[in-house]
Amino acid sequence: MSDFATPEDLVRRTRAAVDAAAGAGRDLGLTVSDARVLYDLFSVVVHLAPAPVVARIPTVLPHYASLEHLAHRQRAELDVARWLTERGTPVIPPSPLVPAEPVQRGGFSMTFWQFVDQDHDREPDYVANAESVAELHVAMRDYPGRLSFLSAAEPQFVTQSLALLERRPDLLDPADLDRARREWQVLEPLVSSRAVFEKTFPGIELRPIHGDCPPANVFYGTDGDLFSDFELVTSGPVEWDLAGLGPDLEAAYDRGARRVGARSLDRDVLGFVNAVGMLRVIATLALAPQLPALLGYLTPSIEQWRTMPFAGGVAG
Template sequence: MTDAKVLHDLFSVVVHLAPAPVVARVPTVLPRYVDLDSQARRQQAELDVTRWLADRGTPVIPPSPLVPLEPVQRDGFSMTFWQFVEERRDIGPDYVANSEITADLHAAMRAYPGPLSFLSAAEPRFIVDSFALLETRADLVGPADLERARREWQVLEPLVRSRAAFETAFPGIDLQPIHGDSPPANIFAGADGDLFADFELVTLGPVEWDLAALGPTLESAYNRGAQRSGMRPLNQDVLGFVNAVGMLRAIASLSLVPQLPPLMEYLKPAVDQWRTMPFAGGMAG
């Protein structure tokens, strides 16, 4: 390997191992409690799901067939290997179209037979741990905001941690394998067509989780796709719940700013929006 090229460097370093048609993804910005074993379990789920989807013709970036289907650990890092796909750079993302085809992804994922944890993508331990870290970082979030976030989490946490509690709160809402990390924002513009990518947070949950914080226009686009693909439309009560949890994950992510200073510019609009939203997505009252 003599021509390796960094394709992306934010939460992970993504490297094309040219001239081989292989891309390595190495997560580098992680919560302090994440160890190699827990990281490898999550990465294995991602590899298994994307391999399964690719084998059934779903448009995803597949794991590399040149490397065993498992994470590789070196020098304290855990990495995965993916098939290199040429990127189309002439147009930007169409989030409306991306939201509509997310319903197709959900339809494809429904039959995935492998084990997945309930709403692990919400990362409840990350939220709790980050709130503790932020107690001493008033430069990142003020005491009043942090106190509100903690009170909201008291309302939302039981439904995040317990499938039974969620199902009691939202009777009749089916749970299924979902992408976990906003698939409309994680569609790769491949030279031969769009491909779903970055299933690092793949989980079992309501389809609404994958549309959290995207707003009414994109929700409507998803519902058009759902009608076409035989999926149910989004439920407004569940959207309120996932939007509220998503906002608390944004607050918690402020704890990562010391590792990744540019993150602040992405998080500030979300925090500003959160201040205008009903307490705990309206679930407390």
């Protein structure tokens, strides 16, 4: 594991991201004298104090993710969040103090968001959050922008990561890799083709969805709860937003769906999205050299995956 980032490497990367965000903020006319890191994992999230602006700078990325690729995804995120804000949906909005466009500086592509005071006394209530996701789905239904089919599944990332892991038995046991590759042969056509998905799951509506586990991306603000982090916003089945969360949160979503007059989750589609989600977890192992802590985070999920039905029960 000699190619793994050292603690010193991680500190330098975070410092570079903070410096780039502070410099970009100043170039946009913000007063930034006390930039503070709020979060640091796949992205560095920085409060550009004293300005009421937060910058989010993705730092752990697949090797093919160019700044242009990232900016394209960020524009969709900003547009969806802006559109939802204008319609009164509780989301963290783009900052009104700067243009709602990604900014590139220092080798990073970043976005700017309104700073919101957090209620630090509250513990996450994922069951309540999952129930509220049905309301978010209703709010997103009429979004007029163009969203790609299941881009949140990142099929290129899965395919290339499995190829990289073939050369990294230190990250994934060859027997696990063999199963993952055979599962991907079954699942990849459904992820990459809307027509194949619709043939396999007739009658399942494809619509704008959050794309990245919205029950885990509810921000507890002092003035109310806000959905956040639409980085993977996409078009797909609503089940995607509940992937891997288990029966309790699925039941909570169904309660919320009944309340707003939406359909309940489909068990067959859940099997599919859970299986794809697990393969994305395995693919994320390829990013461990950039972020060594991932090994500890991902190991329990991989152990769970070994007990699951092959390819989520989807017939090949």
